[in-house]
Amino acid sequence: MSNKTSSQRTYTPIANYLTIFRMVIIIPVLLLALINTYLVYKTGYPPFDKSIFILIHTLILLFFVAGMVTDYFDGHLARKRNEVSSFGKIFDPIADKLITNITLLYLVAMNFLPIWAFGLLLFRDVLVGGLRTYLASQKVDVSADIFGKLKTLVLSIGIIITLILMFLPAYISNLNTEWFKLYVSSVVIYVGIGLGLISGFIYFWKARKYLSPKITK
Numbered sequence: 001m002s003n004k005t006s007s008q009r010t011y012t013p014i015a016n017y018l019t020i021f022r023m024v025i026i027i028p029v030l031l032l033a034l035i036n037t038y039l040v041y042k043t044g045y046p047p048f049d050k051s052i053f054i055l056i057h058t059l060i061l062l063f064f065v066a067g068m069v070t071d072y073f074d075g076h077l078a079r080k081r082n083e084v085s086s087f088g089k090i091f092d093p094i095a096d097k098l099i100t101n102i103t104l105l106y107l108v109a110m111n112f113l114p115i116w117a118f119g120l121l122l123f124r125d126v127l128v129g130g131l132r133t134y135l136a137s138q139k140v141d142v143s144a145d146i147f148g149k150l151k152t153l154v155l156s157i158g159i160i161i162t163l164i165l166m167f168l169p170a171y172i173s174n175l176n177t178e179w180f181k182l183y184v185s186s187v188v189i190y191v192g193i194g195l196g197l198i199s200g201f202i203y204f205w206k207a208r209k210y211l212s213p214k215i216t217k
Helices: 002-009 014-043 050-080 086-109 115-137 146-165 178-184 187-210
Strands: none
Touching: 014 050, 014 086, 050 086, 050 146, 086 115, 086 146, 115 187, 146 187
16 A cells, blocks of 8 residues: 555656756757857858757757657646646646747847847747746636647747758859848748737736736725
8 A cells, every 4th residue: 555655746747847857858959059150150152061960950950849749748748647746837838838939039140130130039939938927826717719829830940940950051042132031941930920919919818817906995
C-alpha cells in the first residue's frame, strides 16, 4: 500500500517532460544562433563557409520544429489525461516564449525580419503577460480568444517558413536582396504579428472592467 502511495506521489505527467525538453533545447538554439550570427557578421550573408552555416541553420530549424511539436503535444496530453499541473501552467508558456523570441531575434540578426516587427510583438507580449499576471492575482480568468490561438499557430508556421526560405539566398544570388529577405520570406510572420495585436486589443477590452480603480467609501 505504501509503495503504491509513494509511486503516485512521485509520478510526473508526460506533458511536464515535454515542457522540460523544450526548456533544454533552448540552450542549443541560442548557442547555434549566436554562432551563425557571428559567421554572417564576420563574412556577410551568405557566409564564406556555406556548409557550416547550412548545417547550423538546419539544426536551428529542426530544434524549433521539435519545440513547436512538443508544445502541441504537451498541452494535448495534459488535457486528455487530465494532468494539467502548476508546473505546466508556469513553465510551458515560458519555454514557448523563449524559444520563439530567440528564433525571432536570430531572424532579425540575419536581416530576415526588421527589428521593429520583433519589438512590436515583444511589446504586445509584455503588456498581455503583465495584464494576465495581474488578473491572476485578482483571481480573475479571462480566456484567450480565437485570435490569440491563431496568432501562436500562424507565427510558428511563419517562423518555420522563413527559416526554410533562408536557405535560398545562399544558393540563388538573385534572392539575396533586402526586399526578399525582409518582406517576402517573412510575410506569414507579419500576419501572425497582426493577429497578435488584434488578440491583445481584444484581451484588454475584455479585461477593462477589472482594471477600473475601486473606490472605497
